[in-house]
Amino acid sequence: MNIKKLTLLIMVVLPLCCLYGQNNFDPAKFSADGQVGIFEHLDQYIPDDIILIDQDSNLVNLKSLIDKPTVLSFVYYNCPGLCSPLLDGLAEVIDRSDMVLGKDFQVITISFNPADHPTLGRKKKVNYVQQIHKPVDTRQWMWFTADSLNISRATATAGFRYLKNGNDFAHAAAILVISPHGKITRYLHGTYFLPFDLKMAVTEAKAERSGPTISKVLKFCFSYDAKGKKYVFNITKVTGTVILSGAAVLFLVLSLKPKRKKKSENQNA
DSSP states (O other): OOHHHHHHHHHHHHHHHHHHHHHHOOSOSSOSSSSSEEOOOTTOBOOTTOEEEOTTSOEEEHHHHOSSOEEEEEEOTTOSSSHHHHHHHHHHHHHHSSSOBTTTBEEEEEEOOTTOOHHHHHHHHHHHHTTOOSOOOGGGEEEEBOOHHHHHHHHHHHTEEOEEETTEEEOOOEEEEEOTTSBEEEEEESSOOOHHHHHHHHHHHHTTOOOOOOOHHHHHHEEEETTTTEEEEOHHHHHHHHHHHHHHHHHHHHHHHHHHHHHHHHHHO
16 A cells, blocks of 8 residues: 555544544443443343333343343433433434334333332333334333342343442443343444444344444543543544654655665666
């Protein structure tokens, strides 16, 4: 590849990759202290002993519900922050996707606040299924609460870590996709989801295939802000890397030029 083109590629692609991450992975996937974030447990199976409470206060075994590709989301019903955008994004991608809720996949939403009452789940469901305008089986978007022990089992299995902060919780946002056999096969991070990404994730889950999330570039491009409890774009690190990469390429150019010139003079002689 031409040296100038390589330099331009380095200087353009790295910032774009980071900005893409900023736009598509708003919540922190990783936390500085390991207490808050999404820590992927791909290929791990949902345990047989997680018991949930449905909107009619019935006890339901989580594993028994999973008989098709399943999208799993963790929220709490009075969340003032990420949960509403996450659920809005989930309703939107269900509406926009060419897959059909209830036929191709199902959705399970679990509150990780043990104080949430099942009736809150019923009210939340009404609000969000109204955002789906195409015909779907709304029974296949199931809403649950649970006690603290079962919440702990479910979130630990998923790698979903959060911290209670007064009456609220510090947490990240993502949805998981689970295979019909109960295996975690994909994580989709953030609050906005593309129909293509969801379709690919559901297709993989149906085939019992897992797909890792690309995170190394994002971890490099973002720094954890402990005070704000979020990740911020690390402009200093990215800019420094671009400058150093450009300098290295320039050094190579200057180093190689005399050799090429000398070789050319020898050939003419």
